[in-house]
Amino acid sequence: MTHADELKRLAGEAAAAEVPEGIFLGVGTGSTVNCFIDALVRSGKRIRGAVSSSEATTERLRRYGIPVLDATELDTVPLYVDGADEIDPSFAMIKGGGGALTREKIVAAMAERFVCICDERKLVERLGRFPLPIEVIPMAERLVARRLRELGGEPRRRVGFVTDNGNAILDVHGLVIDDPDALETALNDIPGVVTNGIFAHRRADVLLLATGEGVQRRERANVTKR
Numbered sequence: 288m289t290h291a292d293e294l295k296r297l298a299g300e301a302a303a304a305e306v307p308e309g310i311f312l313g314v315g316t317g318s319t320v321n322c323f324i325d326a327l328v329r330s331g332k333r334i335r336g337a338v339s340s341s342e343a344t345t346e347r348l349r350r351y352g353i354p355v356l357d358a359t360e361l362d363t364v365p366l367y368v369d370g371a372d373e374i375d376p377s378f379a380m381i382k383g384g385g386g387a388l389t390r391e392k393i394v395a396a397m398a399e400r401f402v403c404i405c406d407e408r409k410l411v412e413r414l415g416r417f418p419l420p421i422e423v424i425p426m427a428e429r430l431v432a433r434r435l436r437e438l439g440g441e442p443r444r445r446v447g448f449v450t451d452n453g454n455a456i457l458d459v460h461g462l463v464i465d466d467p468d469a470l471e472t473a474l475n476d477i478p479g480v481v482t483n484g485i486f487a488h489r490r491a492d493v494l495l496l497a498t499g500e501g502v503q504r505r506e507r508a509n510v511t512k513r
């Protein structure tokens with residue numbers, strides 16, 4: 288197991304310890320979340336059901352016999368656990384490295400509490416080193432790419448990739464993200480953008496940060512939710 292894998296495993300276990308028995312749980316996507324699902328199963332805790340953020344997560348949950356509900360069956364979930372590609376000190380994030388950003392944003396918005404799990408390399412002072420994923424309706428790809436270049440970004444289409452919703456991903460390099468809230472809104476305003484990977488309107492509430500010295504638990508001070 289590599290050092291990075293070990294940190295993911297630690298973060299997953301710390302998150303599993305935060306899950307109360309018998310709840311409906313929102314479950315994110317990615318390799319860190321996979322470690323969380325595995326740890327949850329190992330813990331023997333039973334949950335009532337999961338709302339999943341991707342086909343990949345649904346498949347893993349079902350393989351373990353965890354019931355997966357459609358998001359339309361519930362108004363809210365008490366807890367959502369997900370990873371991130373970058374997180375800043377205000378707990379705004381970039382997500383979507385695995386292309387699941389739209390469904391992740393929906394389940395995150397349904398959640399009363401968002402626990403983000405990641406390793407220390409993903410904690411950054413300012414978002415934007417990781418190319419920002421944007422899910423785009425295919426017919427708008429050229430239009431959206433032009434608008435992104437006007438904003439100073441360099442969009443690159445994720446080759447050979449289609450989202451669970453049947454759309455394309457543009458990974459945008461070089462954007463300056465000084466104001467994550469404003470940029471999240473501005474990007475979503477471009478016709479054809481389904482959503483973008485900035486999670487500032489709905490930030491994480493808790494960060495479980497896996498480090499070489501163990502897992503740090505940090506709570507976000509002031510709550511800004513939409």
Ligand SMILES: O=C[C@H](O)[C@H](O)[C@H](O)COP(=O)(O)O
Binds near residue numbers: 317318369381383386
């Ligand atoms: O679309 C994917 C998600 O936003 C993931 O949560 C994110 O990319 C982090 O994934 P990983 O835990 O594999 O680094």
